[in-house]
Amino acid sequence: xxxxxxxxxxxxxxxxxxxxRKMSTTAIVTPDVYDENGxxxxxxxxxxxxxxxxxxxxxxxxGNKLALCPGHFGSLELARPVIHIGFVKHIYELLRATCxxxxxxxxxxxxxxxxxxxxxxxxxxxxxxAESLSEYVKRKAMKxxxxxxxxxxxxxxxxxxxxxxxxxxxxGKLTPTFIRDWLSxxxxxxxxxxxxxxxTAHPAWAIITVLPVPPIAVxxxxxxxxxxxxxxxxxxxx
Numbered sequence: 719x720x721x722x723x724x725x726x727x728x729x730x731x732x733x734x735x736x737x738x739r740k741m742s743t744t745a746i747v748t749p750d751v752y753d754e755n756g757x758x759x760x761x762x763x764x765x766x767x768x769x770x771x772x773x774x775x776x777x778x779x780x781g782n783k784l785a786l787c788p789g790h791f792g793s794l795e796l797a798r799p800v801i802h803i804g805f806v807k808h809i810y811e812l813l814r815a816t817c818x819x820x821x822x823x824x825x826x827x828x829x830x831x832x833x834x835x836x837x838x839x840x841x842x843x844x845x846x847x848a849e850s851l852s853e854y855v856k857r858k859a860m861k862x863x864x865x866x867x868x869x870x871x872x873x874x875x876x877x878x879x880x881x882x883x884x885x886x887x888x889x890g891k892l893t894p895t896f897i898r899d900w901l902s903x904x905x906x907x908x909x910x911x912x913x914x915x916x917x918t919a920h921p922a923w924a925i926i927t928v929l930p931v932p933p934i935a936v937x938x939x940x941x942x943x944x945x946x947x948x949x950x951x952x953x954x955x956x
Contacts, residue, residue: 731918732805735928742793743767743779746931764934768792771938789933796927799894801881805924808914810877812901812921813892815859815912818885819870821903823911824862825855833911852913898925 744767750759758764766778769789777787833855840848863872873887883892901922909916
């Protein structure tokens with residue numbers, strides 16, 4: 719008998735572009751779904767490598783039939799980066815708390831080191847206090863208009879719904895590509911002092927460059943009374 723185990727915690731994160739590509743069994747490269755014979759098009763959202771939905775079919779990835787095939791993810795490379803709307807609050811805070819040139823937190827290095835040591839002491843015993851400290855550090859950095867690391871002048875940044883960020887300075891509207899590059903420059907230590915784990919949820923990953931395409935099993939097509947297949951709305955969105 720297998721011994722019971724207790725789950726102590728669950729940690730959420732963001733899939734990195736590299737991880738999405740690594741777990742992908744095929745790249746989605748065409749909007750076509752079925753060919754003229756009604757067969758799934760390779761490289762489309764119903765590619766046989768993503769799994770099967772008919773009992774007698776075999777998956778081209780694992781070789782199993784429907785009962786044993788869990789389905790497999792694909793990936794879709796975007797032509798241009800897109801800001802994930804679920805993370806705009808975090809992006810806005812980071813753009814205001816870090817340097818537009820070097821990407822570093824706008825607080826002197828000795829202070830950052832001191833806050834990191836304090837966070838290390840707090841995070842296990844008093845996680846809420848650690849979270850409050852990280853918020854305090856971010857708010858403090860947002861009030862600085864000259865980078866203590868490189869001396870670059872900083873400008874006010876405005877947010878306009880749903881995903882527009884505007885610098886009240888030379889740059890004006892910030893593109894998703896520029897924002898991704900900015901967030902990528904933030905040192906890991908500086909992210910940690912602001913409460914982010916760069917290994918499991920780097921803020922730059924909130925700017926989407928590649929989408930995970932879910933297995934066919936979670937979005938199966940439907941056979942209508944007319945004999946025509948209609949796709950699940952998630953496949954249509956793909």
